[in-house]
Amino acid sequence: MPSILYRGTNLQSSTAENSAAVIACRSLTKYYGPQPGISDLDLSVAAGEIFGFLGPNGAGKTTTIRLLMGMLRPTSGLAAILGYDAWKKSTEIKRHIGHIPGDVRLYEHMRVGELLDYIDGFRASTGRLRAELLERLELAAHKNVKSLSRGNRQKVAIVLAVMHDPDILILDEPTLGLDPLMQQAFYTILLELKQRGKTVFLSSHILSEVERVCDRVGIVKDGRLIEVQAIEALRQNKIRHMDVTFAKEVNFEELRRLPQVLEVQKHDNVLRITLRGDIDAIIKELARHRIVDLTFAQPSLEDFFLSFYGASRKNDTNNQSAKKNI
Amino acid sequence: MTQITNLLKRTFKDRRTSLVIYAAGLAAYSVFILAIWPSIKNAQLQQLWQSYPPALKKAFGANIDLAAFDGFFTLEYFGQLWPLILIAFSVGFASASLGGEIEKGTMELLLSQPVRRRSVVLGKYLFFLLALAALIIATLIPVVLGAPIAGGRVGITGVAALGLQAFLFFAAVGSYSIFSAALFSTRSRAIFASVAVAIISYALDILAKLNNFVSNFHFLSLFYYYDPFRYLHSASYAWGDLTVLTAISLFSLTAAVLWFNHRDIAC
Known part of the structure; x- marks a missing residue:
């Protein structure tokens, strides 16, 4: 039986949408006091693309993702999603976004199911993929969040990000803490979402992960984007x-x-x-x-x-x- | 509105136990004061009160009749312990509502959803107001019901007036605490700032009653606008004071929303 992740609207059917950048940064800069988090970042991610954002710890990956998510206000420049300013129209664009933060923090006093219900309450659409994701990631809804291991917390974050079938996924080190089997399960889910035309922005410091799932890779170091390459060129280089x-x-x-x-x-x-x-x-x-x-x-x-x-x-x-x- | 309702429901689920404990504690203390009133109402309390140094009486309310039920309740509860407990509740709740979520990192999860930042502040604030009203009612109902049994006299209009004044006063404390929580990224800093304002305000209130020069600045103290005996005893409303308290709340809440809308989260 095909996964329900395969059903629904195929965004790739719209060629007009494909040609437009779903995620775009123009001279995006964020300073923490005198310290640069990210400087003059220019990049664009097309619809249906899995874009890897590769760099060592402290390179500026999380800062970029927080700017895209409207958690941080840019010092200068612009981050845009679906053509909207990611800071000014943050609430509107989040209807289309699923997000996994780099440091997953959950409500410790809730059960997993309760947490999913609570987050579900902020969306117009219900999390119709929830049951399937829980099953595929072998996660029990009745468990207390505080009793979960690092890996299981990461799984909860994956369910929270994907259950509403968002058009765009912004993922900060999404496989952190997952065991190899669950990493495989996650990569499969990602590739299924890609087949349905979803756009994914994925930060990682694991080269093999980026090579495996991404179409293009942006390489960031010391707050600057050094290179953007197609995955084939990256393999060659x-x-x-x-x-x-x-x-x-x-x-x-x-x-x-x-x-x-x-x-x-x-x-x-x-x-x-x-x-x-x-x-x-x-x-x-x-x-x-x-x-x-x-x-x-x-x-x-x-x-x-x-x-x-x-x-x-x-x-x-x-x-x-x-x-x-x- | 759905966002605020969702936040409100969740906050109620998370806070209901502590809210019940607070309410039960406040009501129990009202019952305790009622219980001791019959045994001391005939004592020579007024003479004892008159024998106290003038400065002490000034500081704690020179116009209060300690031999009367409402005067005794004011000095023993509404003027001292009650504000202390409700200020602790207001500061603690406001600080935990925003600062706690930022500190624990759950604010990032919450704001990853299509929820407006102002809805987060307003949802938490609305719950605070409802909880505050519930705590005031939990304190005052035993007073109204128990006064005739204990042989005390208190007017329902006086209790209602006290309830309104207390609600506006503690709402002002909670409002500036919400602003403080929106300003800082940790709960401890938010609590420290809010408690500092309360302590400075209280100290100014006491000093202003004792020193003529400082009395010129008495209006700067939040406690200047809190006079439980006046409301409980005569049910006379000081509309100017109530307006100031309302203005402090509205100003603080607006500042909290604006600041929280523009600040960085999780940096």
């Missing part, structure tokens, strides 16, 4: 590590000459190849030898950012280490 175990020792000088290969480290019969871009030539070169094992290690966010900052940051780090050693 990102640095990866390939660990290859050979049956016997091999000469890897040929590998070093390939433009995609950034670095090769050798430990006995194992090569760790740091590469960027297309792997076809590398695989062909490796295939000349007998391979026992081959794995790709997930790059860290640090590796990922190196893709965009080049070697300068690495050099800085090395210089600092060198100074410490001196």
Whole structure:
């Protein structure tokens, strides 16, 4: 039986809507006193798109989301949702938004069902997806909120955000605290919503999560948007590590000459190849030898950012280490 | 309106136990004062009161007849303990209503819904007014019903007048406390600011009764507009005072709504 998340209006049927930006930021800036939270942010998210907002902790992801949600007033610039000012028309646009905050805080004294009822009372439409979401996320409505684990609280936040079938989802680190199985369940829900043309703005510091579900990614650091890329371009650009175990020792000088290969480290019969871009030539070169094992290690966010900052940051780090050693 | 009703219903569910405890406590103290009245009404209270230092009598109400039922009730309850309890309730509720939600982070969840910020303030404020009215009624009903049994005399019009004055006075306290809660992001700061205003106001009231120079500024004290004996004894309304209390409430509430509408949440 198809999920009820598949039913209902398909927003993608409207091409006019697709062409317009559902979420738009123009020179969006927020200062906390003298400290910048986010500076001169320009981005737009189209209807039906899952947009990832990737950055380390403190980069400005939550500030941006709070500006979009009308929790914070911009110092300058504009955040707009569905063409409306996110600060001035905050109440109106929230009818179309489901939101998961970065730090989920719930009413501790309520039961889960009571909390869902209370939040339901602020919406004109009832949470018709509620029962299905509770079932799929294995969440019991009779449980006391204060007895819930971190992961279960996150599930409640997901139900609260999605149960009204909103057109736009603004999610701040939505899988925080979820176990791998529940993360999978959440990704499935997200992709079902995407198939129905819903727009999703998702902040994360987990590269694999963004790669898995997003169409485009904005990379933010120190309060500035560094890059916006389609997920395919991001895959091409990102640095990866390939660990290859050979049956016997091999000469890897040929590998070093390939433009995609950034670095090769050798430990006995194992090569760790740091590469960027297309792997076809590398695989062909490796295939000349007998391979026992081959794995790709997930790059860290640090590796990922190196893709965009080049070697300068690495050099800085090395210089600092060198100074410490001196 | 649906938003305010939803907030009102939820706040009632959350607060009903504490509200019942407050109401029962206030009513019980009224009964307690009624219960001790027969045993002391014939004592030489008026002479005792007259023997007190003039400054002390001035500070606590020189015009009060302690030998009369309404005078005794005023000195023992309506003039001292009752305002203390209802000020604590007003400040505590107002501070918890906004500051508590911001501090606990639930305000972000609430404002993620299509709910107007002003509805949040008004919903909480409306509940405060209803709860305040309930507490005043819970205090005064035992007085009206118990006075004849205890052998005391109190006019229903006097009790009604006291009820109205008390409602406007404590509503003013709750209103500036709501503004204080809208101003600060933590409950403790909001409580501190509101309590400081109450203490300064009380100190000014006492000093103004004792010092001629300070008496020029007596009108700046909120307690200047609270005179329970006058209302209970003669049911005479000081309309100017009641207007000032109403104006303080309206001004504070408007300021709270405007400030809360424009402030950052969860930063």
